Amino acid sequence: MTTVVAETATRGLVEIHNVHKSYGGVEVLSGIDLTVRPGEVIALLGPSGSGKSTLLRTINHLESVDRGSVTVDGELIGYELRGEKLHELHEREILRRRTQVGIVFQNFNLFPHLTALENVTEAPIALKRLTKDDARELALGLLDRVGLADKADAYPRQLSGGQQQRVAIARALALKPKVLLFDEPTSALDPELVGEVLDVIRDLAQLGTTLIIVTHEIGFAREVADRVVFLDGGVIVEQGPPAEVLTAPQHPRTQEFLAKVL
Ligand code: ADP
Numbered sequence: 606m607t608t609v610v611a612e613t614a615t616r617g618l619v620e621i622h623n624v625h626k627s628y629g630g631v632e633v634l635s636g637i638d639l640t641v642r643p644g645e646v647i648a649l650l651g652p653s654g655s656g657k658s659t660l661l662r663t664i665n666h667l668e669s670v671d672r673g674s675v676t677v678d679g680e681l682i683g684y685e686l687r688g689e690k691l692h693e694l695h696e697r698e699i700l701r702r703r704t705q706v707g708i709v710f711q712n713f714n715l716f717p718h719l720t721a722l723e724n725v726t727e728a729p730i731a732l733k734r735l736t737k738d739d740a741r742e743l744a745l746g747l748l749d750r751v752g753l754a755d756k757a758d759a760y761p762r763q764l765s766g767g768q769q770q771r772v773a774i775a776r777a778l779a780l781k782p783k784v785l786l787f788d789e790p791t792s793a794l795d796p797e798l799v800g801e802v803l804d805v806i807r808d809l810a811q812l813g814t815t816l817i818i819v820t821h822e823i824g825f826a827r828e829v830a831d832r833v834v835f836l837d838g839g840v841i842v843e844q845g846p847p848a849e850v851l852t853a854p855q856h857p858r859t860q861e862f863l864a865k866v867l
């Protein structure tokens with residue numbers, strides 16, 4: 606009994622064990638182990654091509670893994686969903702597991718023909734079978750939370766990049782994910798629009814949302830992250846509290862990267 610309690614207490618919300626992933630014979634993830642605790646904020650740093658996006662995509666089921674496993678809240682995704690095992694799971698169950706993980710991309714990826722409100726209500730109606738009215742109420746609340754209550758009826762082309770990205774965050778939150786992934790959420794923005802998006806992410810962090818953020822905003826990572834994880838060549842070369850990793854990096858690769866971006 607005691608063991609079970611102890612295990613539950615220490616179980617990660619996201620558990621990545623020995624994940625390997627290759628594209629066309631080239632390995633881009635080479636044995637990733639990472640456990641993310643509930644409420645933890647991880648800043649995932651590393652040079653271009655180090656595998657950051659691929660790693661996020663395995664957590665969100667956008668990519669299968671070749672070896673190893675990924676679980677979110679104890680439910681297997683990734684390797685176990687490949688091949689024959691995949692057919693044993695109903696499509697609906699796969700969708701349900703996918704909705705546990707939200708993802709926000711660099712380029713917002715909003716539906717251009719839908720308003721801000723419709724972008725947020727689309728998935729809850731389609732995947733969670735919410736009524737139009739319930740989805741609308743949910744979406745208005747979320748748009749308000751990201752400071753866009755007055756933009757509900759605007760189309761993406763009528764919004765700034767920062768506003769579009771905030772709609773994308775509201776859309777991701779609409780499925781009530783257990784963990785939210787950000788892949789360079791401010792990299793496509795004009796500098797003056799970066800702050801409004803970081804403010805929203807900071808609020809989420811302070812509310813205890815579990816976040817994994819790929820970013821080159823080192824100051825922001827230092828401020829909001831509980832842990833910085835540094836990826837290079839498909840392996841985690843260094844990790845720890847921001848004050849340690851960002852101030853006194855131990856690994857030459859981390860030192861080299863930080864010297865370039867700071
Ligand atoms: P990062 O996000 O750190 O810049 P990525 O995860 O996007 O790195 O990419 C890691 C490596 O995998 C790169 O060499 C990239 O070219 C390669 N890669 C990523 N996605 C694919 C894909 N769908 N097909 C082939 N190669 C890919």
Ligand code: MG
Pocket residue numbers: 657658659788
């Ligand atoms: Mg990337």
